[in-house]
Amino acid sequence: MLWVTWRQHRAALLTGLFLLAAVTVPTLVSGFAMHEEYRAAGIAACLTDPEARAGCAQLLDQFTAHYGQWGNRMIWVTFLPALIGAFVGAPLLAREFENGTWRFAFTQGVSRTRWLLTQLTVVGAAAAVLALACSVLFTWWRGPLDAMSSPMRTAAFTVSPGLVALTLFALALGLFAGVLLRRTVIAMGLTLAVYLTVRITLEETLRPHYLSPLVRTDAQKAADALPPTAWVVDEGLITTAGNRLSDGDERKILQQVYDGDTVREGGAALERYLAEHGLRHYTEYHPADRYPIMLIIEIGLYLGLAFALFAAAAYLVRRRTS
Amino acid sequence: MSSDVAVQIDRVGKRYGRHWALRDCTLSLPAGRIIALVGANGAGKTTLLHLAIGLMPPTEGSVSLLGTPLKPGRPQTLSQVGFVAQDHPLYRGFTVAEMLRYCRKTNTRFDQAGAEGRLRDLGIPLNRRTGRLSGGQQAQVALTLALAKQPRLLVLDEPVASLDPLARREFMKTLIAAVAETDVTVLLSSHVVTELERICDHMVLLRGGRVRLAGDIDDLLAGHRVLTGPRVDDAALDGLVTATHGERNSHLLVRQPATAPTHPRWEAHPVNLEELVLAYLEGQD
Amino acid sequence: MFAFRVLDRSGVPAYLQLVDQVRRGLLLGHLQEGDQLPTVRAVASAVVINPNTVAKAYRELEHAGLAVARAGQGTFVTGNIEQVPAATYARLSGRLRQWFADAREAGLAPEQVRAMVDAVMDDERRRETA
Structure with a gap:
């Protein structure tokens, strides 16, 4: 055989x-x-x-x-x-x-x-x-x-x-x-x-x-703080109460802050808006290990x-x- | 001629899905004979052959081979049986020698020298790929492989259906020569009745998945005759198989011995095999 | 060795065809007492026919006293049929052939010829018994 x-x-x-x-x-x-x-x-x-x-x-x-x-x-x-x-x-x-x-x-x-x-x-x-x-x-x-x-x-x-x-x-x-x-x-x-x-x-x-991915919340965008070998699975905005914003809500905020004009003020305007409204960034990721x-x-x-x-x-x- | 039973089939049925390919089939196939299996396409011939060699289990009933219950798919069973499937499939990329090697490696008994000798006699080169052989040669190779297993039962499914008359004759010649040397029992299905008449001495006829006629061909011929006489429309005759009518006359094919008395208005004739087979294939259920 | 042939659609069972051929061979001198017949296997593969049919024909020949099987040697012809002497055969067959030619010329169909032969043979037989 x-x-x-x-x-x-x-x-x-x-x-x-x-x-x-x-x-x-x-x-x-x-x-x-x-x-x-x-x-x-x-x-x-x-x-x-x-x-x-x-x-x-x-x-x-x-x-x-x-x-x-x-x-x-x-x-x-x-x-x-x-x-x-x-x-x-x-x-x-x-x-x-x-x-x-x-x-x-x-x-x-x-x-x-x-x-x-x-x-x-x-x-x-x-x-x-x-x-x-x-x-x-x-x-x-x-x-x-x-x-x-x-x-x-x-x-x-x-x-x-x-x-x-x-x-x-x-x-x-x-x-x-x-x-x-x-x-x-x-x-x-x-x-x-x-x-x-x-x-x-x-x-x-x-x-x-x-x-289940690890989650961290930061005032600043966290991706930069993570080592490059980490695998970021999801990112977004979260309220102080712990509710994640939907994509639609995020888009509304961007609209509101920049009014269609994102270039002039860079990211600073957004960060200011987030701080005023008690919103923070969250990141879901898997560490390399x-x-x-x-x-x-x-x-x-x-x-x-x-x-x-x-x-x-x-x-x-x-x-x-x- | 031996009176032993080669294959005993007992109330066997085979169902595919909801369709019964074979139903309520009881048969004793005598050993040492060449047995014809006759039937229209879809009558269950291939199913019966596959059951007889244990290629698959029956849905109901039992099959025994040479006195022992047959265990489908078991190597012991399979190596006792030679099988030439319809269209004699071979691995087209293999040479003839490689096909021999395939069988030698997978069977407990294999007569390599005999197989090589037979192929040499037939003029089939061992180093040729099987895909490049003629249809007749492929059939001969398939038969040689099956014979080299030195089987007790040799089963052939429509072995000559795809061959021209000369290749047909050559194939049958090889088969007969091999069979005459041994006491192998041969079971073969075919459409060609004239061929069967020469080769076979026992016959099983299937119609609609049931056995309609089985026995030694000589006995079957002796047990039937045609009565010719004035037209009768509802002949309630004992053993009537078929009736054909003219305007004023009728021919009745009946199952009765030649010695049975006949009404003086009826003239009795013997039947030939073709007539008999056609009559039973046409029969109503 | 004697050569057999078997026709498919002759209406005569194969084993009877074989028996008849031996009988005729004896009558015509193609076979003589003591001749060995080919083995069952040889006949079967030569004319492509079931070996059991050949065996049946040989048994039939033995039964009729035309052949005998000797264990381990084969089947041999025993010349029990009165052979037609060659001279008689030549003389009668020539006249018979002439008669058939006449019959054909007279426009007789084969079955009419056969009926005539049968009728004459019946008449002769009846006259002998009378």
Whole structure:
């Protein structure tokens, strides 16, 4: 059964290894250059104490401008799980049903359960190793950038070891779609659509609330006082009684203070107005040290989903009769 | 010829959703025979074949294979059975040799040398991808794989439906040669009655998910005849299967032995297999 | 080795076709006493026919005393049919062929020919018994 699995997926595996190699080379080259510049320019010192020497702020800006763009582009690894889900997971069973080969595979002297478990183990392990390799490579690359901004908000989260969980989730999703629809192309499409929906929902809606954010209220805008690695989730105005103003109310205040003319007086007029009316700023944020816990929660979520989908796929395969 | 039972099917039914594909089906398939499974599309042939090899469990009733209750999906069951599915599916990207390896790795018994010899005799190269073989060659490969498992029961689902007459003949030749060497029981479904007449000696006919006719073909032919005579509109005849009427005459296909007495106004003729099969396929419920 | 053939739509059961071919082979001298018949397996795969049908034909031949199975060796012809002597065959078949040609020329359809042959044979048989 091991040989069978290897034979059926060797093309995909070799493609995966080839892509990994193709990506590794430029990443290593640019990565070493960036790490070297980070060290040589003494950016770490600037981060711990912005007043360490003159031009720190400018230095940080330059560095971010130069490499941040690169780092954001690396968001494409988001598609690695999608590719594995659509091109490995979805066809794994869909193609067997589409071509009728399931009637061949399931009438040899191997039970379906063993057949499926072997395929899952081999393909899953290969996908996980590939994802882990990508994760290690890109996390190393991002090291300097992550020291300068919140890893939770940025692509750091994407390229973290969470990538492995995400990949297994996508694989399971593809597998489930394949056995459910029994049509390769449709299953691939569904896998992509559901993957993106789940991922975007999780990232945008759920991730800020894995843990309840810390809140601080200040007379001045607090964001500047927080370290740059903190992840600000929400900001707004709050009354002395503790009621948060709605967006509409905030807009009314701005209207009232500036009367459509924001430029002339800068922020001072607003601050004056706020003080007069007993309003203060509030900020919801996650400090950087929460990153590991948030990551573990997200990994747990994806692994849970993956397991549920694997189980559902196995159930359908065992039941499938025609 | 053995009188043992290869497959015993007892009050078996199979339901898909709310539709019964097979209902109240009781059959004894004799061992060592080549058994034809006949029926229109959707009559439940494939369902019955899949049940007989344990590809799926019946909704009700029980199936036993060579005297032991059949446990669907179990490797022990599956390795006793050779199965050539409809359109003989193979992995198109695999070479013939890789297909052999697939089967060798997944079955407890596999006659590699025999399979290679058979393919060599057929002139099918081992290093060719199965997707590049002709339809007839693909069918031969699928049959060779099933035979190499040295099964006790060989099941073929419409094995020659997609083949041209020459490939059909070649396929059947391989099948017959293999069957004559062993005591394997063969169960095959087909539409081509003339083919079945040569190959098969036992027949099961399905209509609407139920068994309508089953037995040795010679017995079935001997047990039916056509009576030709003056037109009768409501023939309440014992064992009437079908009646066709002309303006003044009628042909009645009846289930009765050739020795049964006939009314002098009726002339009795023997039936052939095609006539018999069509009569039962047309029958009313 | 003797070669068999089986026709699909002849209306004659396959095993009877095989029996008839052995019978005719004996009559015409294509088969002689002591000849070995091909194995069941060989016949079955050569003419693509159920092996049990061939076995049934062979049993039928044994039953009729035309063949005998020797354990471990095969089935052998026992020439129990009076063979038509070659000279007689040549003489009579030639005249029969001539007669058929005449019948065709006279515009007789095959079933009319058959009916005539049957009628003549019946008459002869009746005259013999009388």
